[in-house]
Amino acid sequence: MSTPLLHPRLRRSPPQGSEKYRAILNAAEDLFGLHGFKKAGIDEIAAHAEVSKPLIYRYFKSKKDLFEVVVDRVISEWCEVISAEGARVTPSPAHNLRLIVQASLGFARSRGVLRGLLASESQLMLAGYSDVLDRGTATLRRVVTETLERGVQTGEVRTDLDVARMAEVITEVCVRFGDRLLLSGSDEGEVELLNAIIETLLHGVIAQREVRDPS
Numbered sequence: 440m441s442t443p444l445l446h447p448r449l450r451r452s453p454p455q456g457s458e459k460y461r462a463i464l465n466a467a468e469d470l471f472g473l474h475g476f477k478k479a480g481i482d483e484i485a486a487h488a489e490v491s492k493p494l495i496y497r498y499f500k501s502k503k504d505l506f507e508v509v510v511d512r513v514i515s516e517w518c519e520v521i522s523a524e525g526a527r528v529t530p531s532p533a534h535n536l537r538l539i540v541q542a543s544l545g546f547a548r549s550r551g552v553l554r555g556l557l558a559s560e561s562q563l564m565l566a567g568y569s570d571v572l573d574r575g576t577a578t579l580r581r582v583v584t585e586t587l588e589r590g591v592q593t594g595e596v597r598t599d600l601d602v603a604r605m606a607e608v609i610t611e612v613c614v615r616f617g618d619r620l621l622l623s624g625s626d627e628g629e630v631e632l633l634n635a636i637i638e639t640l641l642h643g644v645i646a647q648r649e650v651r652d653p654s
Contacts, residue, residue, distance in 0.1 A: 462488040463495055468509050472551025476506055510572075513550055518578040520546050525582035532590035533645050539586065540613055540637050543579055547617040580610040587644065597646045605644050612640060 466488035470479040481502055485492045499505040524538040547553055584606040590596030596605075616636060 459488070459490050459494065460498060463490060463498065463505070464509055464512060467505050468513065468550070468552045471506060471509060472553070476502075481505075509552060513552055514572065514575040517543070517546050517550075517575045521575075521579050521582050525586055532586050532593060532595055533641055535586045536583070536590075536609075536641060536644075537637060539579075539582055540609070540640065543613050544617050544633060553617075576610060576614060579613060580606055583609050590645075595646055596644055600644065609640055609644075612636065 463484065466484050467479070470484055470487060473479070479502075481492055481495055484505075485495055488495075495505065499508065520542050521539060524542045525535060527535065527538060529535050529538065584602060587596050587602045587605055591598055591602060596602075616633065
């Protein structure tokens with residue numbers, strides 16, 4: 440089920456099942472990710488979507504309005520990905536944590552438009568619109584917290600650390616490293632570092648069970 444658009448400025452009734460509407464959003468996401476907000480023009484977006492320029496302005500008040508809708512859609516999908524991994528039935532909460540972190544960072548790497556959000560022009564544009572970005576971070580923090588709490592109940596997560604604090608640290612690392620991945624690209628060294636970071640995070644929160652000598 441799709442996450443609804445929650446920002447009051449973005450409440451609209453898009454044409455149900457409209458392929459052209461989806462084509463505009465997909466084209467805008469591609470071009471905003473490729474060129475940034477300023478360099479991606481409405482003419483180019485219309486050509487990429489194979490629609491007329493007037494049709495875009497029928498659905499969106501301006502290029503900024505279109506950009507905000509694209510951002511909201513991507514963040515909503517990020518929330519859905521994170522929530523799905525947190526709800527997945529796995530052998531252990533630790534396995535869920537690994538999936539959540541991997542899915543969150545993998546999603547960031549797969550959506551080029553997110554790279555554009557790190558540009559100064561985009562940050563200035565979204566200065567009064569940070570709640571949609573905060574929504575994604577809050578979802579990640581909530582899902583991580585719930586997973587850690589399940590791990591505490593099963594004895595798999597350390598009980599000597601504050602769950603809320605652990606969740607905050609894991610969320611912060613995911614967000615900051617996600618920014619790094621977006622800015623540096625997807626080279627093999629970054630992927631290896633990502634895997635190492637995931638294992639380090641898990642090692643810090645998972646309860647270390649005593650290993651018995653089989654002899």
